[in-house]
Amino acid sequence: MDLVEIVRRLELQDLYTGYAACLDSDALERWPDFFTEDCAYRITSAENYEAGLPLGLIYATSKNMLKDRVTALRQANIYEPQRYRHLVAGMQIERDECDTLDVTANFLVVRTMQDGAMTLFAAGRYIDRVVRSDGGWRFTGKLVILDSRQIDTLLALPL
Amino acid sequence: MDLVEIVRRLELQDLYTGYAACLDSDALERWPDFFTEDCAYRITSAENYEAGLPLGLIYATSKNMLKDRVTALRQANIYEPQRYRHLVAGMQIERDECDTLDVTANFLVVRTMQDGAMTLFAAGRYIDRVVRSDGGWRFTGKLVILDSRQIDTLLALPL
Amino acid sequence: MDLVEIVRRLELQDLYTGYAACLDSDALERWPDFFTEDCAYRITSAENYEAGLPLGLIYATSKNMLKDRVTALRQANIYEPQRYRHLVAGMQIERDECDTLDVTANFLVVRTMQDGAMTLFAAGRYIDRVVRSDGGWRFTGKLVILDSRQIDTLLALPL
Numbered sequence: 001m002d003l004v005e006i007v008r009r010l011e012l013q014d015l016y017t018g019y020a021a022c023l024d025s026d027a028l029e030r031w032p033d034f035f036t037e038d039c040a041y042r043i044t045s046a047e048n049y050e051a052g053l054p055l056g057l058i059y060a061t062s063k064n065m066l067k068d069r070v071t072a073l074r075q076a077n078i079y080e081p082q083r084y085r086h087l088v089a090g091m092q093i094e095r096d097e098c099d100t101l102d103v104t105a106n107f108l109v110v111r112t113m114q115d116g117a118m119t120l121f122a123a124g125r126y127i128d129r130v131v132r133s134d135g136g137w138r139f140t141g142k143l144v145i146l147d148s149r150q151i152d153t154l155l156a157l158p159l
Numbered sequence: 160m161d162l163v164e165i166v167r168r169l170e171l172q173d174l175y176t177g178y179a180a181c182l183d184s185d186a187l188e189r190w191p192d193f194f195t196e197d198c199a200y201r202i203t204s205a206e207n208y209e210a211g212l213p214l215g216l217i218y219a220t221s222k223n224m225l226k227d228r229v230t231a232l233r234q235a236n237i238y239e240p241q242r243y244r245h246l247v248a249g250m251q252i253e254r255d256e257c258d259t260l261d262v263t264a265n266f267l268v269v270r271t272m273q274d275g276a277m278t279l280f281a282a283g284r285y286i287d288r289v290v291r292s293d294g295g296w297r298f299t300g301k302l303v304i305l306d307s308r309q310i311d312t313l314l315a316l317p318l
Numbered sequence: 319m320d321l322v323e324i325v326r327r328l329e330l331q332d333l334y335t336g337y338a339a340c341l342d343s344d345a346l347e348r349w350p351d352f353f354t355e356d357c358a359y360r361i362t363s364a365e366n367y368e369a370g371l372p373l374g375l376i377y378a379t380s381k382n383m384l385k386d387r388v389t390a391l392r393q394a395n396i397y398e399p400q401r402y403r404h405l406v407a408g409m410q411i412e413r414d415e416c417d418t419l420d421v422t423a424n425f426l427v428v429r430t431m432q433d434g435a436m437t438l439f440a441a442g443r444y445i446d447r448v449v450r451s452d453g454g455w456r457f458t459g460k461l462v463i464l465d466s467r468q469i470d471t472l473l474a475l476p477l
Contacts, residue, residue, distance in 0.1 A: 001325045001328060001329070003162065003321065006165060006324060006325070006328065007160045007165070009328065010160060010165065010168065011160070014251070016249075017248075017249040017250070017251050018251070020249055020265070021249065021251065021263075021265075024265070024284070046401060083205060083306040083307075085265055085267065085282040085283065085284075085306055086249070086265065087246055087248045087249070087265060087267050087405055087407075088248055088249060089246075089248055089335075089405045089406055089407055090334075090335040090338055090339065090404070090405070090406060091335070092332070092335050092336070092339065104339075106338070106339075106342070106403055106404065106405060108267075108403065108405055108426075108428060110267060110279055110282045110306075112282060112306035112307045114308075115309075116307040116308055116309030118278075118279040118282060118306070118307060119279070119436075120279070120428055120436040120437070120438070123403040123428045123430060123436060124403065125342070125403075147401040147403055147428075147430035147436070148430045148434040148436060149432075149434055150433075150434030162321065165324060166319045166324070169319060169324065169327065170319070173410070175408075176407075176408040176409070176410050177410070179408055179424065180408065180410065180422075180424075183424070183443070242364060242465040242466075244424055244426065244441040244442065244443075244465055245408070245424065246405055246407045246408070246424060246426055247407055247408060248405075248407055267426075269426060269438055269441045269465075271441060271465035271466045273467075274468075275466040275467055275468030277437075277438040277441060277465075277466060278438070279438070
């Protein structure tokens with residue numbers, strides 16, 4: 001591991017940290033900027049993923065589709081009283097091909113309701129592909145694999 | 160990012176890790192040593208923080224006030240049967256001005272009661288200012304922003 | 319902290335990340351490979367640990383015993399409908415003696431049941447000894463200290 005690899009690794013940690021901070025601060029309008037124009041974004045369950053089922057609950061094949069999704073979320077949710085807190089740990093670079101990397105990480109999302117009740121909202125694993133572009137690292141593929149099958153309530157929030 | 164920056168970043172991670180380990184091991188008497196003499200420490204809710212309300216549930220403006228707080232906690236809690244476990248992730252250096260840095264991080268605290276019941280105790284974000292002093296990095300400002308408004312039980316523990 | 323130390327630290331993070339990923343993906347047959355032949359592995363409660371009680375719920379003194387344990391787990395659990403997700407944070411190198419290191423870290427394990435219910439399964443601290451061998455870093459000692467005393471259900475899973 002040389003200095004170039006160390007720097008890259010820390011930059012990738014910043015990518016995940018920035019991504020989580022964007023979602024936690026409800027700055028959804030900035031969320032698509034973490035992706036490339038022709039990205040693939042998918043949320044699915046571990047069960048479906050292991051069974052090889054291609055589609056998930058949420059599926060997008062471009063940054064524009066992610067933007068549309070944010071618009072829809074904003075229109076649907078007049079008032080959003082919950083708060084989300086992401087804990088991302090265990091980032092691993094799985095495959096390294098020039099400036100395209102396959103990266104995985106574990107995530108846990110805790111939701112706090114307006115009355116203070118805290119619940120485990122989601123846990124799972126990111127299987128991502130990232131590329132280096134002018135503005136730094138971006139996701140060209142993000143596969144969000146949830147440990148749970150019950151993901152209907154997730155419609156309210158990108159993960 | 161050069162070697163100096165990398166080392167600094169790892170040192171700051173050590174600061175947060177040591178801070179969490181201090182609290183988790185109930186070594187409260189060492190807790191004030193993570194701060195400078197003239198530090199500002201505050202616990203508040205995200206709601207109050209976003210509304211610009213200046214005061215929080217807990218507020219201290221010096222290391223001596225933190226020491227007083229530990230003394231009060233020790234006198235009040237003859238026996239403390241809970242255990243706390245901090246998970247700190249997503250540390251980010253937000254602003255860098257010589258040896259004064261603004262740093263943020265996410266935290267999650269899990270509480271285990273004497274009978275084994277585990278609960279999500281607190282989740283939120285640190286917004287901190289750290290400075291380098293003779294003995295390493297210290298907090299000169301620590302703002303603990305809780306996702307929840309219900310923080311009365313937190314009186315028992317620094318965060 | 320020089321480049322050698324930085325690399326070592328990142329390698330150790332990879333060790334913990336790989337360890338957690340192995341357990342989360344139910345690849346238990348690979349789990350013993352994270353240990354040296356003559357390793358010591360123990361799961362105990364914080365209460366027992368602090369009282370100086372030597373034995374824990376699970377105790378193994380060689381890699382072969384860990385392999386036996388995996389075999390027993392596979393035979394006992396015909397079908398395992400839960401999923402586990404490890405969050406490991408706050409790794410610290412406590413003692414450094416050539417290529418033998420004492421390392422600690424915090425862990426949280428979230429369990430997701432088949433019906434989607436998520437629970438806090440375990441929280442605690444690893445107190446480990448790692449050595450560098452041909453294939454990279456391995457655990458020669460792993461002490462898993464649980465915050466909770468109620469650990470009977472843990473029999474199903476290495477931690």
